[in-house]
Amino acid sequence: MELGLDDRSVSETIRDCDKMQELSYDGLFLRLFIKRESDDSHILILAQLEHEHLKLLLPFRVLNDLFRHVEVLEPLMVLELLAQNYGLIVKIGPRLGRFIYQEEIRIEDTSSQIVSVHNPNDHDFTESFFVKLDNTPSGRIAKCALAFCIDTPVYQGWLRSKSNKTRQIQSLSTSRIIGADAVKRIIESNAKEPEAGKRFNLTELDLALEVIKAVMGQQWYDTVLEPRADVSSRTYQRLVRSNAVHPLSEALWSGQPGNYVRLIQLGIYLNQLWRTDNSNQLTDKVRELRQYSFDHTYYEIKMSAYFDRRNCRVSFIPREKELETPDFRIDAADGFAFAECKRKDSESLQIDSDVEKAASQLEGYGGPGVIFVEILTGIDNHTAREMLDRGKQLLEGMKNICLLVITHEELRDEIDTIALGTRAWGVKISNTKVRLPPSIEKASYFNEPVSWLPLSQT
Numbered sequence: 001m002e003l004g005l006d007d008r009s010v011s012e013t014i015r016d017c018d019k020m021q022e023l024s025y026d027g028l029f030l031r032l033f034i035k036r037e038s039d040d041s042h043i044l045i046l047a048q049l050e051h052e053h054l055k056l057l058l059p060f061r062v063l064n065d066l067f068r069h070v071e072v073l074e075p076l077m078v079l080e081l082l083a084q085n086y087g088l089i090v091k092i093g094p095r096l097g098r099f100i101y102q103e104e105i106r107i108e109d110t111s112s113q114i115v116s117v118h119n120p121n122d123h124d125f126t127e128s129f130f131v132k133l134d135n136t137p138s139g140r141i142a143k144c145a146l147a148f149c150i151d152t153p154v155y156q157g158w159l160r161s162k163s164n165k166t167r168q169i170q171s172l173s174t175s176r177i178i179g180a181d182a183v184k185r186i187i188e189s190n191a192k193e194p195e196a197g198k199r200f201n202l203t204e205l206d207l208a209l210e211v212i213k214a215v216m217g218q219q220w221y222d223t224v225l226e227p228r229a230d231v232s233s234r235t236y237q238r239l240v241r242s243n244a245v246h247p248l249s250e251a252l253w254s255g256q257p258g259n260y261v262r263l264i265q266l267g268i269y270l271n272q273l274w275r276t277d278n279s280n281q282l283t284d285k286v287r288e289l290r291q292y293s294f295d296h297t298y299y300e301i302k303m304s305a306y307f308d309r310r311n312c313r314v315s316f317i318p319r320e321k322e323l324e325t326p327d328f329r330i331d332a333a334d335g336f337a338f339a340e341c342k343r344k345d346s347e348s349l350q351i352d353s354d355v356e357k358a359a360s361q362l363e364g365y366g367g368p369g370v371i372f373v374e375i376l377t378g379i380d381n382h383t384a385r386e387m388l389d390r391g392k393q394l395l396e397g398m399k400n401i402c403l404l405v406i407t408h409e410e411l412r413d414e415i416d417t418i419a420l421g422t423r424a425w426g427v428k429i430s431n432t433k434v435r436l437p438p439s440i441e442k443a444s445y446f447n448e449p450v451s452w453l454p455l456s457q458t
Helices: 007-015 075-086 152-160 162-166 180-189 196-216 218-224 234-240 247-252 257-273 282-289 294-309 352-365 381-395 438-444
Strands: 019-025 028-036 041-050 053-063 089-092 095-097 099-107 115-118 125-136 139-151 313-316 328-332 335-343 369-374 401-414 417-428
Touching (some): 007 028, 007 053, 019 075, 019 139, 028 053, 028 139, 041 075, 053 125, 053 152, 075 139, 075 152, 075 335, 089 099, 089 125, 095 099, 095 352, 115 139, 125 152, 196 218, 196 257, 196 282, 218 234, 247 257, 257 294, 282 294, 294 313, 294 328, 294 335, 294 369, 328 438, 335 352, 335 438, 352 369, 352 381, 352 401, 369 381, 369 438, 381 401, 401 438, 417 438
Parallel strands (some): 335 369, 369 401
Antiparallel strands (some): 028 041, 041 053, 089 095, 125 139, 313 328, 328 335, 401 417
């Protein structure tokens, strides 16, 4: 049998599984079985029930590197993660996705192939398509019970990778970017400042700039953050993708203490998220931070660092031209979720378009999903509730969205310093087919602020 699974292993999984999940849709009955195989792996079986007989469809070996706590997930969620990580894009009519489950898709073009696989590298693949065409008074509908397609060479390469089986999650408490010698040097360079609070702030700002330089690159730092940067130069426009002053440069030379606090916090966020092996795909976001659209990516960095600091495992999802994707995945001890972040460009409190766009990205990719929307204007609880009620109306009937959260970043006067804080208001979306892990839901309300270690103390 493929994937190194013999008949005995498959039979034992079905007979003595840890979990079994039944799926039914429009007369089709499927069963998923999962069983722990070893400390490093599980066996996942997809089967179909026909006339009271169980027909084996596909067996998979799943390394625990896919999700640290596989045992807490339902088998369908494991299959979804497998398809999202190692699958090819499936096209059903206009619908694109790596994992499509229980959807009705309107077919406008009847002359082309209804189901196809986007396979640019011409890889072998293992697919499972359960799609039925129905003619209705309003047109043809493709009823998709389940569709996914595993890229065989990519999947088998993952199985062969011993490093994935034994890779440990890096410590979240250690400094990843700045070495101890550099920290010591910067602390000593500000030692002559007599006022303790000012000395601390100057040190943290210098350290944050060192982090930014290390992450963004020396050339970017020297070209873009110069006080009189030549925005008309080809080098500048290549790095920033614009001829406007980069928001980070504007903040650095503004002379406003609040902007310095945000610069320091960016350094802390990047230090929190840094992985030497780029296992969380942070470098994709760094490319976006370098560009003029910095503010939107900063919000994603802030939100992801917050969950990372709460001992969740955060991984950014690479953008794809062919596919709508959320911003990042959150793995907690009790499950996972996908997050999409939207930041308003103006003081407007109109968030309909932001909520609808975020919902489209999550619905097209998978769930459970959380939408975060950052507004620039401070609001009271009554206004927040009205905005959430409107957002909830827009999200009714969507199957992957579990929570909508509105956030507002504010500067708070604390003892001898200015601190950055986040207010949050949220509403649960009740009519959904997926469940948001309780720990992720609780964290999303920001009711329990995390303690950020100063860069000089990491």
